[in-house]
Amino acid sequence: MTLDKHSEMANIVIGGSRAQQGMPDFEEAISEEQLESIRAFVVEQARRLQEFQQQNQETLESAAN
Ligand code: HEM
Structure with a gap:
């Protein structure tokens, strides 16, 4: 959700x-x-998902190099 939402x-x-x-x-x-x-629950889930996606991104990048 956006901040105004x-x-x-x-x-x-x-x-x-x-x-x-x-x-x-x-x-x-x-x-x-x-x-x-x-x-609060939804915000926490979104934060965790973002963290997971960032870690995956880093893993994929280091595998490619
Ligand atoms: C506790 C349960 C729920 C919460 C906290 C919740 C919360 C929300 C919020 C915050 C939005 C706006 C999202 C946005 O525009 O970014 C939304 C949209 C919507 N929700 Fe829920 N919702 C719940 C349950 C449900 C249920 C049970 C239904 C259907 C039976 C439903 C149908 C919809 C629909 C169709 C929209 C889109 C409305 C539009 O087009 O503007 N929601 N909901």
């Missing part, structure tokens, strides 16, 4: 601002605190 996340997930586009409104199901945990 992060700041909009509560509107999207709890406020239903994308309900017309098919993203359900989770207001009844998720508290703001739980949403913050979900956001």
